[in-house]
Amino acid sequence: MSEHIVKSYEDELTQLAAEVARMGGLAEAQVASAVDAVARRDVALSEAVVGRDERLDLLEIDIEKRCIRLIALRQPMANDLRRTLAAIKIAGNLERCGDLAKSIAKRALVLTETEPVTPLTRSIERMGKLVADRLREVLDAYTTSDLSRATAVWQRDQEVDEHYNSLFRELLTYMMGDPRTITPCAHLLFVAKNLERIGDHATNIAEIIHYEITGETIAAPRPKGAAI
Amino acid sequence: MQMTKNVTLARAEALPDHAPIKINAMGINVFYGEKQALFDVSIACPDRAVTALIGPSGCGKSTFLRCINRMNDTIVGCRVDGRIEIDNEDVNLKSLDPVVLRSRVGMVFQKPNPFPKSIFDNVAYGPKIHGFASSKSELEGIVEHSLKKAGLWGEVADRLHQPGTGLSGGQQQRLVIARAIAVNPEVILMDEPCSALDPIATAKIEELMDELREQYCIVIVTHSMAQAARVSQRTAFFHLGRLVEAGTTEAIFTNPTDPRTQDYITGRSG
Ligand SMILES: Nc1ncnc2c1ncn2[C@@H]1O[C@H](COP(=O)(O)OP(=O)(O)OP(=O)(O)O)[C@@H](O)[C@H]1O
Numbered sequence: 001m002s003e004h005i006v007k008s009y010e011d012e013l014t015q016l017a018a019e020v021a022r023m024g025g026l027a028e029a030q031v032a033s034a035v036d037a038v039a040r041r042d043v044a045l046s047e048a049v050v051g052r053d054e055r056l057d058l059l060e061i062d063i064e065k066r067c068i069r070l071i072a073l074r075q076p077m078a079n080d081l082r083r084t085l086a087a088i089k090i091a092g093n094l095e096r097c098g099d100l101a102k103s104i105a106k107r108a109l110v111l112t113e114t115e116p117v118t119p120l121t122r123s124i125e126r127m128g129k130l131v132a133d134r135l136r137e138v139l140d141a142y143t144t145s146d147l148s149r150a151t152a153v154w155q156r157d158q159e160v161d162e163h164y165n166s167l168f169r170e171l172l173t174y175m176m177g178d179p180r181t182i183t184p185c186a187h188l189l190f191v192a193k194n195l196e197r198i199g200d201h202a203t204n205i206a207e208i209i210h211y212e213i214t215g216e217t218i219a220a221p222r223p224k225g226a227a228i
Numbered sequence: 229m230q231m232t233k234n235v236t237l238a239r240a241e242a243l244p245d246h247a248p249i250k251i252n253a254m255g256i257n258v259f260y261g262e263k264q265a266l267f268d269v270s271i272a273c274p275d276r277a278v279t280a281l282i283g284p285s286g287c288g289k290s291t292f293l294r295c296i297n298r299m300n301d302t303i304v305g306c307r308v309d310g311r312i313e314i315d316n317e318d319v320n321l322k323s324l325d326p327v328v329l330r331s332r333v334g335m336v337f338q339k340p341n342p343f344p345k346s347i348f349d350n351v352a353y354g355p356k357i358h359g360f361a362s363s364k365s366e367l368e369g370i371v372e373h374s375l376k377k378a379g380l381w382g383e384v385a386d387r388l389h390q391p392g393t394g395l396s397g398g399q400q401q402r403l404v405i406a407r408a409i410a411v412n413p414e415v416i417l418m419d420e421p422c423s424a425l426d427p428i429a430t431a432k433i434e435e436l437m438d439e440l441r442e443q444y445c446i447v448i449v450t451h452s453m454a455q456a457a458r459v460s461q462r463t464a465f466f467h468l469g470r471l472v473e474a475g476t477t478e479a480i481f482t483n484p485t486d487p488r489t490q491d492y493i494t495g496r497s498g
């Protein structure tokens with residue numbers, strides 16, 4: 001794409017995208033660390049994740065300010081307008097991912113005080129990897145403006161749902177089999193639910209990227225696994 | 229359970245062409261001597277709507293606008309080919325008197341150009357020469373009505389007999405619009421009508437266009453993308469004498485099809 005005649009405008013748009021990418025990198029790291037903290041029963045890591053969440057909140061505010069400034073001072077049109085709106089919306093989704101990661105990290109702290117339920121923790125870990133990958137994929141699609149990658153993430157939304165559904169059944173089986181596992185399993189269930197929501201945010205971001213690039217919304221309903 | 233789903237796309241644009249086509253230009257070529265200024269331009273402008281013509285300087289917007297009321301006839305060496313219809317009627321018919329055409333198609337220019345006459349006479353001039361008023365009181369009625377429609381009455385009612393050139397730029401522009409309205413036109417052409425006005429005067433003209441479009445077909449040339457976006461329902465982008473793209477204003481400003489349109493409206497050098 002050709003460059004803006006006004007250089008500072010071009011710079012502002014570039015910096016905005018860079019800021020979103022930075023926020024994405026941080027959100028992705030938060031999710032991965034939160035899952036690690038659960039898997040490794042790592043108190044220090046859990047606390048670090050909780051402590052770092054504020055950075056995401058600040059980044060979101062910063063991105064929002066940049067977008068408002070751009071809209072007010074540059075009056076972006078067409079693809080620039082879509083880029084600006086996409087940035088603000090993606091930042092909102094990433095902020096939610098951060099909150100969910102923080103909430104997983106808090107569960108990880110509580111879980112360190114319960115008996116380990118190792119096989120389940122492994123399943124959570126796998127789901128966590130899947131979700132973190134999804135987030136990474138979609139952020140790569142964002143930074144490279146790659147429509148096919150974004151669409152691929154969108155089409156694979158249900159894999160996370162399926163993972164969640166099977167984990168749900170696994171957890172139920174455990175809790176019914178051994179009531180002493182109810183406490184850790186209930187916490188793990190929340191962790192799984194949070195991961196599933198992070199997956200949804202990744203899918204939202206894929207939709208936003210689709211609009212940003214094409215100017216058109218994805219009209220088809222999301223491919224969904226069976227709801228629980 | 230489905231593993232993959234085809235991604236189907238929603239096209240947001242639906243042409244709001246509830247109004248019939250007022251101006252239909254087909255295959256317009258314009259030459260100034262040897263030099264061709266417009267190449268095969270075809271465009272339809274709906275009635276009761278504002279169509280904005282945008283594009284870089286020298287791309288032929290004013291030339292196109294002047295085809296609609298045959299103002300190009302007055303330029304020596306200018307030749308227009310192709311067909312322009314207003315209400316399905318060829319405007320270039322020899323039997324059609326350009327003076328009559330120009331009473332049906334009013335024009336407002338970049339620089340307000342009131343006649344060196346009183347405010348009253350500026351507005352009364354057209355109806356008088358076209359014989360629209362049979363009495364003094366009827367003429368006064370037309371003047372008042374036109375000034376009211378142009379949103380100027382309140383500001384000039386007590387000084388109708390002072391010179392029109394004594395008004396502010398924005399007032400003069402509304403006076404010119406009142407003058408155009410006074411002959412009861414069907415189409416109003418505006419060539420950069422706000423480029424010499426401040427934001428308040430501009431807002432008044434824009435508000436006026438919004439009201440006038442309920443009754444007229446308006447075609448405006450503007451260099452302000454924001455103005456085109458604010459006032460028009462349809463936008464046409466010209467480039468190097470050709471019509472590149474025309475569509476609903478919303479589609480042009482959120483998702484233009486042609487990269488040249490995109491570059492122009494977003495301020496990129498193509
Ligand atoms: N009277 C004329 N004689 C010769 N050439 C002319 C005349 N009027 C316009 N042109 C040429 O025709 C082309 C189109 O001019 P036109 O005035 O229609 O452009 P425009 O899009 O209205 O530009 P601007 O935005 O600067 O008003 C230009 O190359 C211009 O030099």
Ligand SMILES: [Mg+2]
Pocket residue numbers: 289290291419449
């Ligand atoms: Mg011009």
